[in-house]
Amino acid sequence: MEPTGDIQGDxxxxxxxxxxxxxxxxxxxxxxxxxxxxxxxxxDGLGVSLYDFTNDEANVSNCSGGCAxxxxxxxxxxxxxxxxxxxxxxxxxxxxxxxxYQVTFKGNPLYYFNNDNKTRGNVLGEGGANGQFFVxxxxx
Numbered sequence: 001m002e003p004t005g006d007i008q009g010d011x012x013x014x015x016x017x018x019x020x021x022x023x024x025x026x027x028x029x030x031x032x033x034x035x036x037x038x039x040x041x042x043x044d045g046l047g048v049s050l051y052d053f054t055n056d057e058a059n060v061s062n063c064s065g066g067c068a069x070x071x072x073x074x075x076x077x078x079x080x081x082x083x084x085x086x087x088x089x090x091x092x093x094x095x096x097x098x099x100x101y102q103v104t105f106k107g108n109p110l111y112y113f114n115n116d117n118k119t120r121g122n123v124l125g126e127g128g129a130n131g132q133f134f135v136x137x138x139x140x
Contacts (some may be wrong), residue, residue: 001027002129007070010049014070016098020123022045022080023080023081024044024045024078024079024080024081024122025042025043025044025050025076025079025081025090025103025136026039026042026043026044026045026047026081026082026087027041027043027084027085028041028042028043028047028049028121028135029041029122029123030123032123032126032135033126033127037136039097039137040137040138040140041123041135041136041138042105042110042135042136042137042138044074044076044112045076045080045116046120047083047114047118047120048112048114048118048119048120048122049112049116049121049122049123049125049135050074050085050105050110050111050135050136051071051107051110051111051112051113051128051133051134051135051136052105052108052109052110052111052130052133052134052136053109053111053127053129053133054073054111054131054132054133054134055132055134056108056109057073058107058108059091059104059105059107059109060093060109061073061095061096061102063098063111064095064096064097067115068097068099068128068134070113070114070115070129071111071112071114071125071133072099072100072104072111072112072114073095073100073101073102073109073110073111073112074101074102074110074111074112075092075100075101075102075105079103084140085090085138086131089105089106089110089138090103090104090105091103091104091107092095092104093109097127105136105138108136111125111133113125113128123135
């Protein structure tokens with residue numbers, strides 16, 4: 001039996017993590033696009049899917065206007081992550097429009113998809129906008 005407060009099992013086998021109620025970014029894991037294997041992907045603290053846009057540049061969003069209405073930028077004040085994700089992979093930048101800051105993963109801006117209706121587990125944006133938006137799959 002481990003002593004009280006011991007968290008040495010955190011991250012074991014890429015499957016066991018200390019549960020914290022205040023994560024702002026987590027991992028979802030499910031089958032996407034009818035595939036056979038489950039995929040791990042980045043979600044917000046409520047389990048809502050986050051996407052990247054293939055037309056973006058490092059720390060620059062090329063999704064504005066109607067695009068940003070359908071794909072709103074993800075932003076959070078604090079980065080509270082499970083131990084399997086590295087804080088060094090996350091950052092934010094000031095967008096050139098009035099939408100403020102946007103969080104990035106490895107330089108790629110992160111977005112929600114409006115049609116996911118902020119519902120945990122929805123991945124309706126996968127491959128959306130002519131195959132230009134995808135859930136973010138970190139190397140674990």
